[in-house]
């Protein structure tokens with residue numbers, strides 16, 4: 480399915496800022512992923528409002544090409560949502576879930592507990608895989624997490640080291656213009672409020688995106704192939720979109736180091752201004768769309 484249109488491309492040029500937020504791994508551990516609520520909200524809304532019948536999980540399964548007996552390392556496994564869906568395809572395999580945040584790691588463990596696939600849960604930062612021997616895994620995956628890793632280059636070198644010859648590494652991330660419609664209503668509301676300039680930044684995924692990922696991966700892997708996947712969420716009422724927007728930390732504005740100074744009334748007003756725009760689109764068009772441009776690099 481192709482949701483890309485010249486109008487969306489033009490909108491992205493107008494809306495997506497050139498500079499992006501930086502989120503630290505420490506913030507991921509101590510602020511955003513102390514529990515799984517943000518991930519759960521995004522996963523729930525995404526699954527309920529998507530319009531591509533081929534899901535992101537279908538895309539991942541196809542790209543991982545599992546036979547059922549692989550040893551798989553999931554870097555930044557979060558709450559185990561993806562692992563739960565892959566697990567039946569690894570019934571005779573072995574899973575290592577790895578994450579910097581103990582809260583989500585525990586949620587992942589609970590999700591998979593009692594299944595026949597042996598699982599280990601390891602806390603750490605993905606740029607230090609020294610606890611794993613060379614050639615330990617048939618598959619390594621890193622989904623929507625690499626932008627948090629302090630030393631990306633070291634993480635990729637380490638991934639290459641622990642991957643067996645003939646194995647695959649799957650790195651999933653977004654294009655910088657993914658969800659441009661959400662950014663449009665967000666930045667419009669920020670402008671209406673005269674918000675500080677430092678909030679006008681793109682997603683931190685721009686650190687390693689579908690646009691610049693190849694050049695970062697190529698020094699470490701003999702073959703790097705990009706496989707894209709798109710979806711469009713369509714909302715016929717504002718509320719589920721607003722939950723999704725909140726779970727994205729208001730396009731990272733609430734992740735800003737100085738967000739506490741802005742206060743709760745700032746974010747309440749932001750939310751209401753966004754709601755008004757979304758409602759207007761729904762009244763005119765019947766739904767509010769959020770287009771996702773995502774994909775995976777398959778590295779060998």
Ligand SMILES: C[S@@+](CC[C@H](N)C(=O)[O-])C[C@H]1O[C@@H](n2cnc3c(N)ncnc32)[C@H](O)[C@@H]1O
Nearest residue numbers: 504507512555556557579580604605622624627
């Ligand atoms: C957006 S979530 C993605 C979770 C999961 N991969 C998914 O796609 O559902 C990012 C995850 O990366 C983890 N993370 C952040 N920095 C990390 C690091 N340096 N090493 C390992 N995990 C990290 C976070 O704790 C969080 O669980």
